[in-house]
Amino acid sequence: MNHNPVFLALDLPRLDAAEALARKVAGHIGGIKLGLEFFCAHGHHGVHELHKLGLPIFLDLKLHDIPNTVAAAMQAIHVLEPAIVTVHASGGRAMMEDAKAAAGENTKVVGVTVLTSLDDDDLTATGVSCSPHDQALRLADLAHSAGLDGIVCSGHEVGAVHKQWKDGFFVVPGLRPDDGKNGDQKRTVTPRQARDAGASVLVIGRPISRAEDPMAAARAIEATL
Numbered sequence: 001m002n003h004n005p006v007f008l009a010l011d012l013p014r015l016d017a018a019e020a021l022a023r024k025v026a027g028h029i030g031g032i033k034l035g036l037e038f039f040c041a042h043g044h045h046g047v048h049e050l051h052k053l054g055l056p057i058f059l060d061l062k063l064h065d066i067p068n069t070v071a072a073a074m075q076a077i078h079v080l081e082p083a084i085v086t087v088h089a090s091g092g093r094a095m096m097e098d099a100k101a102a103a104g105e106n107t108k109v110v111g112v113t114v115l116t117s118l119d120d121d122d123l124t125a126t127g128v129s130c131s132p133h134d135q136a137l138r139l140a141d142l143a144h145s146a147g148l149d150g151i152v153c154s155g156h157e158v159g160a161v162h163k164q165w166k167d168g169f170f171v172v173p174g175l176r177p178d179d180g181k182n183g184d185q186k187r188t189v190t191p192r193q194a195r196d197a198g199a200s201v202l203v204i205g206r207p208i209s210r211a212e213d214p215m216a217a218a219r220a221i222e223a224t225l
């Protein structure tokens with residue numbers, strides 16, 4: 001994997017706009033993250049098109065279903081050769097074990113713990129009575145014991161998870177430069193703070209994609225790392 005830890009989240013509805021943006025900032029990122037918005041709109045064809053840039057592809061599908069269905073979905077995306085794929089760690093041990101077994105050998109499977117858009121109150125409303133921090137640690141432990149390569153968590157938890165899972169692969173979204181707008185993100189840190197706490201991959205979307213000058217924004221973030 002490229003030494004630049006920034007994966008640009010291409011959460012854009014149009015394929016040509018997504019390609020143009022990725023091309024513009026390609027020299028200042030380490031990979032591309034294609035999520036639900038992109039995959040639902042453009043599917044395999046869209047992923048093949050973005051592959052042409054030669055950057056690693058992170059397919060953020062956040063799979064969460066019964067083990068058989070998730071394993072079948074993992075097999076169906078083999079052909080796309082993603083560097084990273086997400087499943088929800090709350091889908092349970094058997095689902096994660098089967099997802100990992102079904103993934104290509106060059107694909108890292110990571111478990112989403114507690115979404116960065118959730119805070120204490122949001123978790124309580126879903127019936128989880130502990131803090132996002134404790135829940136992220138619990139799910140990280142489960143993902144580790146199920147044989148996943150790593151997890152997705154916020155920059156607030158990654159340091160603690162890193163301490164208990166030394167060789168884990170840690171994806172951190174919810175990143176905002178000091179002057180950035182949070183939008184729907186609730187547990188945010190700066191890209192540099194996440195990196196210092198042990199993040200392997202920094203997922204960054206709107207601070208680059210919605211900047212007036214995306215290239216300058218990507219360059220400025222790169223310079224802080």
Ligand SMILES: O=C(O)c1cc(=O)[nH]c(=O)n1[C@@H]1O[C@H](COP(=O)(O)O)[C@@H](O)[C@H]1O
Binds near residue numbers: 009203207
């Ligand atoms: O799995 C993810 O990548 C993810 C997990 C999470 O907890 N929070 C989160 O924001 N993400 C993704 O990271 C990206 C963040 O985008 P921005 O908030 O625009 O930087 C989006 O594509 C989200 O889907």
